[in-house]
Amino acid sequence: MKIKTLFIFIVLIIQGCQRRNEEKITLIISDLKEIQNLNTDERKKKFLINIIHKDQDIRSQYDSVVIKYGYNSLKYKEHIEDMKKIDKINLLKIEYYLKLYGHPTLKKHGENAVYCPWLIIHHSSEIEVRKKYFNILENAYTSGNLEKSLFLLYLQRFYSLKYGKEYKVRDFNNEITEIIKALDV
Numbered sequence: 178m179k180i181k182t183l184f185i186f187i188v189l190i191i192q193g194c195q196r197r198n199e200e201k202i203t204l205i206i207s208d209l210k211e212i213q214n215l216n217t218d219e220r221k222k223k224f225l226i227n228i229i230h231k232d233q234d235i236r237s238q239y240d241s242v243v244i245k246y247g248y249n250s251l252k253y254k255e256h257i258e259d260m261k262k263i264d265k266i267n268l269l270k271i272e273y274y275l276k277l278y279g280h281p282t283l284k285k286h287g288e289n290a291v292y293c294p295w296l297i298i299h300h301s302s303e304i305e306v307r308k309k310y311f312n313i314l315e316n317a318y319t320s321g322n323l324e325k326s327l328f329l330l331y332l333q334r335f336y337s338l339k340y341g342k343e344y345k346v347r348d349f350n351n352e353i354t355e356i357i358k359a360l361d362v
Contacts, residue, residue, distance in 0.1 A: 299330065315357075
């Protein structure tokens with residue numbers, strides 16, 4: 178078990194180092210142990226909901242920072258950097274969680290927790306991250322563990338990031354199939 182933990186930790190560090198030339202963010206041993214010790218559905222649910230809270234707490238401060246300091250202020254730039262750091266940490270946690278446990282289910286984890294992987298992946302602007310987790314999110318959608326509107330939003334943003342423009346739906350009855358085909362994933 179210690180060798181497996183060390184291997185996963187090294188993989189996460191390497192992944193963190195490979196992401197552009199941005200600040201390198203990795204999970205620490207305590208984060209890894211916390212995720213490994215999620216040995217009940219209730220613990221997994223609380224863990225996922227905690228990630229959602231961290232994600233949304235920083236975003237809920239956005240408007241007040243803009244109103245108080247403005248877009249060109251140092252405080253605004255610091256807030257954006259803080260949000261990016263939280264997003265990266267949350268993504269690493271979700272990546273590790275998904276490797277160990279797979280996507281949460283409505284039946285075992287509830288509506289809020291099941292939404293967490295989508296939210297964190299959706300906040301990534303990296304096409305490779307979206308590509309990497311496409312199958313997991315598609316399976317969550319097809320198994321009823323991700324709402325159609327959320328999966329469609331993920332696909333639309335994916336398309337926008339990949340091609341630099343919005344996707345124009347031709348057939349609203351088959352919009353998900355249509356956009357998946359256009360994304361070529």
